[in-house]
Amino acid sequence: MKKNHLGEKVLVIGIILLVVGTGTFPSTGQSTQSKEMQGTFRDSPLPVEWNRTYPRPLGNSGGNCIQVTPDGGSVIAGFAGWGAWYSFYLLKVDPQGNEQWNRTFESGYTQANWVEVTNDNGYIITGKGCKWIEEEQEWVADIWVIKTDVNGYEEWNWTRLTLYPDYGTCVKQISDGGYIINDIANSNNNYNFSLLKLDAFGTLLWEKTYENKWGFSLVITPDDGFIISGLSEQALLLMKTDENGTMEWEQEFFHDIWPDCRGNDVHVTPDGGYIVGGSTSTYSTSDLLLLKTNESGVEQWHQTYGFSGTDWGTSVALLDNGDYILGGTHLGLQGVAPDRFWLIRTNCNGNVIWSQFYLPLYDARCYCIQQTLDDSVIASGAIDVSTGATCVILKLRNQTGNQPPYAPSNPNPSDGVTDVEVNTTLSWIDSDPNPQDVLAYDVYFGMNSTPPKLVSNQSDWTFDPGTLQYSTTYYWRIVVWDDPGASTVGPLWSFTTGGEENHPPNIPSSPSPADGYLGASIDVNLIWTGDDPDPGDTVTYDVYFGLENPPDIIHHNQTAMSYNPGTLEYSTMYYWRIVAWDLFGHTAVGPVWTFTTIQAPNQPPATPAITGPAEGKPNTAYIYTITGTDPDNADVVSAYVIWGDDTITDWTEFHASGESFTLTHSWAEKGEYLVRVKIKDNHGAESNWTILDVIMPRNLERINPFLLWFFERFNHAFPSLHHLFWYKNPIFSYL
Incomplete structure (x- = not known):
C-alpha cells in the first residue's frame, strides 16, 4: 500500500x-451526480480579515487543529520544538487573533493532532506521545491524551505503553462527560485503529479495535x-x-x-x-x-x-x-x-x-x-x-452584512465571586467581528436578577457603581451596541460583597507580672488583656514563653487570657509574648515582656560541729575547730560560743558554708564546763546549739544529770538551790 x-x-x-x-x-474534478445548485453563492473569494503568525523563540510550530471557543476566539493544537524533540502545543487567541497564552507538553518527539472545547470550557487534546523502549533501544510513538482547564493547565493525562507505534487522531466529548478517541496503530506493518472510551477523569472504560x-x-x-x-x-x-x-x-x-x-x-x-x-x-x-x-x-x-x-x-x-x-x-x-x-x-x-x-x-x-x-x-x-x-x-x-458584536466577557468581579470590596469598579472585555465598528455599552446593575439600566451608550469597558452595601449580592449585565445598530445582550453576572471591614485584634497589653517585674512567684500565672475592636469577633491567643529572647511558642489557639507555665526556677528571668488572632486571620503581635522570679527562701544553718580537747589544765590555751554548714550553699555563717566560764565569743566573722575555722580558749579554774556553740547565716537565721563537755581536772563531785537538765530547763527558778549548786559547780555559771 x-x-x-x-x-x-x-x-x-x-x-x-x-x-x-x-x-x-x-x-x-467532475461530479458523479448532477445536482441543482442551492443557496446564494459568490464568484469571488472571501477577503482576509486578519492573519497572524506565532513564531517560537526556539524551533518550529504548527497548528494541526483549530476550534472556535465560546468567547469568539480560537484554540489551536499542534506541535512546537526543534530537531528530534517536539512537544504538544496549545495556543489560545482572542477574536482578533491576538495570543492570550500558549502551553507546551513535552514527551519526546510528539505533536497534538486534535483539540476540543469541553463542557467546563477546558480542553481535551490527543495526538502522538513518545516513549523510550529499552528492549528495542528506540523511541516509540504512543497515544497521548491531555485534559486541561480553561487556561490550558493540565488536569490529567492518559497514555499507555505499547510495543508498536500508535497515536490519537481525533477526540470528542460525549454526553456522559467522558471521551471517545480515535487511535491508529501500525504493528509489524499491519495497520489498524481503535475506538477508546475514557471517563471524565481519564480512566479507560473500553476499547474496540478494527483491523486493516x-x-x-x-x-x-x-x-x-x-x-x-x-x-x-x-x-x-x-x-x-x-x-x-x-x-x-x-x-x-x-x-x-x-x-x-x-x-x-x-x-x-x-x-x-x-x-x-x-x-x-x-x-x-x-x-x-x-x-x-x-x-x-x-x-x-x-x-x-x-x-x-x-x-x-x-x-x-x-x-x-x-x-x-x-x-x-x-x-x-x-x-x-x-x-x-x-x-x-x-x-x-x-x-x-x-x-x-x-x-x-x-x-x-x-x-x-x-x-x-x-x-x-x-x-x-x-x-x-x-x-x-x-x-x-x-x-x-x-x-453577508454587519455582524453583531461579540458578547461581553471576562467580568471583573468574576461571576459568582464573594467577599468583594464595597468600593469595587466593574469591568469587562468586548470586541466586534467587524473591526471597523464602534461599540457602546448599556450597564444594568442592581440587587435583583433583573437589574435596572443605570448607564446608556458609554464607550468605556468600566463602570463605578459607587460605594456598595456590605454582605449584599449584586447582579449586572452589559448590552453592547455597534454603530450600525446591532446589539448583543451579555450574560447575567453576580457577585457578593464582603462583610464590614474587619480590624485586627487589639494588641495584647497589661501584662501580669508587669514588664520587668522582680520577685515574681515561681508559681505565677501569666495574665494579659486582649479583645477585638469588631463586636462578635472571636479572638484566640498564641503564648510564647522561655528563657531566651525572642521566646518560642509553647501554646496556641487558646481563648483564655491567662496561662500557667508551671513551676518556674528561682531567681530566673523569663521572656514572654502574646499574639492575638481573629477569625479572619488578622493578627496583633504583642511586645516581649520580662519578669524575674523571687530568690529561693532562706533556710537556717545546720547544727554546727565543734572539735577540740575535752580535758585539760587551767590557764592553758586550747584550740577548738568549728564547722558550720548551710543548706543554701551561697550563704555564709558566723559562730557564737559560750565557754561555760562566764566568757563569750560574740559572733565571729563570716565563713563560707562548710569551711572550718578555729577559736582559742583557756579556763582559769579547774572544773567541768559545758561549751555551747551556735551559728547564723548572713540572713540572720540561727542554728540549734551544739554542746561540748570540757573538764579541767579537780576533785569535784559530778552533778546529777537530772539536776543539770532541771536547772537548764528552769533557769531562774529556785535561786537558793541554784546558788548552792553553782557554788559547788561553776559549770552552772552560764545559766
Missing part, C-alpha cells in the same frame, strides 16, 4: 498551472453513535458504530479508481448524511476530494479538485447555508515554487463557487478549517515549511 502521510513533502517535476494575478484556481483500517476523523451522530472516516486497504473508509463502538456498517470508496484514497475529515450534514473531505492519490499526483453520502454511507456524489502535481485535502467546514469550504495544500517544487495554503468554497453539490491560494507571500500549508461564530471561516496551518515551520492562523471576513 502506498502511504501518503500528511505532512510529507512530495517532489513533483512538472508544470504548475497558476492563474497569475488573481490567485484563483479552477476545479478539475485507519480512522482519521470522528464525529458523534444524532443517535449517539460514531461516524469515522479514514483509510481501508487503499480505499477511502466510512464506518458507522453504535455508542459502544460496535460496527453497524462500513463503506469503502474509490479503490478501483485511485490506488490510495483517504477521508481526512467528516461531518454530519443537515439531511442526516455525511460529507467527507480528503485526498485521492495516484503514483504521481494527488487531488483534494469531497464525498457526499446518505445516512447509510451510500455515495450521492463526489468531486475532486487539483492540478498536475500533489494536492492534499485536510479539512472541510460545513457552512450554515449548506455550502462547504475545503481546506488543503498545493505542494510546490522544493526550491522552485512554494507550497500554497488552499481554500475552496463549493455549493451543496460540490461545485466550485471560488478557489483561492491565501498567504501568497509564504510557503504555507492549511491543516484545519472551521466556521466561526460570525458565520465566517478560520483556518490554521504552518508557513515556511520547507525551512522549518511557524504556526499561522487565517481569518476570513464574512461579507
Whole structure:
C-alpha cells in the first residue's frame, strides 16, 4: 500500500498551472451526480480579515487543529520544538487573533493532532506521545491524551505503553462527560485503529479495535453513535458504530479508481448524511476530494479538485447555508515554487463557487478549517515549511452584512465571586467581528436578577457603581451596541460583597507580672488583656514563653487570657509574648515582656560541729575547730560560743558554708564546763546549739544529770538551790 502521510513533502517535476494575478484556481474534478445548485453563492473569494503568525523563540510550530471557543476566539493544537524533540502545543487567541497564552507538553518527539472545547470550557487534546523502549533501544510513538482547564493547565493525562507505534487522531466529548478517541496503530506493518472510551477523569472504560483500517476523523451522530472516516486497504473508509463502538456498517470508496484514497475529515450534514473531505492519490499526483453520502454511507456524489502535481485535502467546514469550504495544500517544487495554503468554497453539490491560494507571500500549508461564530471561516496551518515551520492562523471576513458584536466577557468581579470590596469598579472585555465598528455599552446593575439600566451608550469597558452595601449580592449585565445598530445582550453576572471591614485584634497589653517585674512567684500565672475592636469577633491567643529572647511558642489557639507555665526556677528571668488572632486571620503581635522570679527562701544553718580537747589544765590555751554548714550553699555563717566560764565569743566573722575555722580558749579554774556553740547565716537565721563537755581536772563531785537538765530547763527558778549548786559547780555559771 502506498502511504501518503500528511505532512510529507512530495517532489513533483512538472508544470504548475497558476492563474497569475488573481490567485484563483479552477476545479478539475467532475461530479458523479448532477445536482441543482442551492443557496446564494459568490464568484469571488472571501477577503482576509486578519492573519497572524506565532513564531517560537526556539524551533518550529504548527497548528494541526483549530476550534472556535465560546468567547469568539480560537484554540489551536499542534506541535512546537526543534530537531528530534517536539512537544504538544496549545495556543489560545482572542477574536482578533491576538495570543492570550500558549502551553507546551513535552514527551519526546510528539505533536497534538486534535483539540476540543469541553463542557467546563477546558480542553481535551490527543495526538502522538513518545516513549523510550529499552528492549528495542528506540523511541516509540504512543497515544497521548491531555485534559486541561480553561487556561490550558493540565488536569490529567492518559497514555499507555505499547510495543508498536500508535497515536490519537481525533477526540470528542460525549454526553456522559467522558471521551471517545480515535487511535491508529501500525504493528509489524499491519495497520489498524481503535475506538477508546475514557471517563471524565481519564480512566479507560473500553476499547474496540478494527483491523486493516485507519480512522482519521470522528464525529458523534444524532443517535449517539460514531461516524469515522479514514483509510481501508487503499480505499477511502466510512464506518458507522453504535455508542459502544460496535460496527453497524462500513463503506469503502474509490479503490478501483485511485490506488490510495483517504477521508481526512467528516461531518454530519443537515439531511442526516455525511460529507467527507480528503485526498485521492495516484503514483504521481494527488487531488483534494469531497464525498457526499446518505445516512447509510451510500455515495450521492463526489468531486475532486487539483492540478498536475500533489494536492492534499485536510479539512472541510460545513457552512450554515449548506455550502462547504475545503481546506488543503498545493505542494510546490522544493526550491522552485512554494507550497500554497488552499481554500475552496463549493455549493451543496460540490461545485466550485471560488478557489483561492491565501498567504501568497509564504510557503504555507492549511491543516484545519472551521466556521466561526460570525458565520465566517478560520483556518490554521504552518508557513515556511520547507525551512522549518511557524504556526499561522487565517481569518476570513464574512461579507453577508454587519455582524453583531461579540458578547461581553471576562467580568471583573468574576461571576459568582464573594467577599468583594464595597468600593469595587466593574469591568469587562468586548470586541466586534467587524473591526471597523464602534461599540457602546448599556450597564444594568442592581440587587435583583433583573437589574435596572443605570448607564446608556458609554464607550468605556468600566463602570463605578459607587460605594456598595456590605454582605449584599449584586447582579449586572452589559448590552453592547455597534454603530450600525446591532446589539448583543451579555450574560447575567453576580457577585457578593464582603462583610464590614474587619480590624485586627487589639494588641495584647497589661501584662501580669508587669514588664520587668522582680520577685515574681515561681508559681505565677501569666495574665494579659486582649479583645477585638469588631463586636462578635472571636479572638484566640498564641503564648510564647522561655528563657531566651525572642521566646518560642509553647501554646496556641487558646481563648483564655491567662496561662500557667508551671513551676518556674528561682531567681530566673523569663521572656514572654502574646499574639492575638481573629477569625479572619488578622493578627496583633504583642511586645516581649520580662519578669524575674523571687530568690529561693532562706533556710537556717545546720547544727554546727565543734572539735577540740575535752580535758585539760587551767590557764592553758586550747584550740577548738568549728564547722558550720548551710543548706543554701551561697550563704555564709558566723559562730557564737559560750565557754561555760562566764566568757563569750560574740559572733565571729563570716565563713563560707562548710569551711572550718578555729577559736582559742583557756579556763582559769579547774572544773567541768559545758561549751555551747551556735551559728547564723548572713540572713540572720540561727542554728540549734551544739554542746561540748570540757573538764579541767579537780576533785569535784559530778552533778546529777537530772539536776543539770532541771536547772537548764528552769533557769531562774529556785535561786537558793541554784546558788548552792553553782557554788559547788561553776559549770552552772552560764545559766
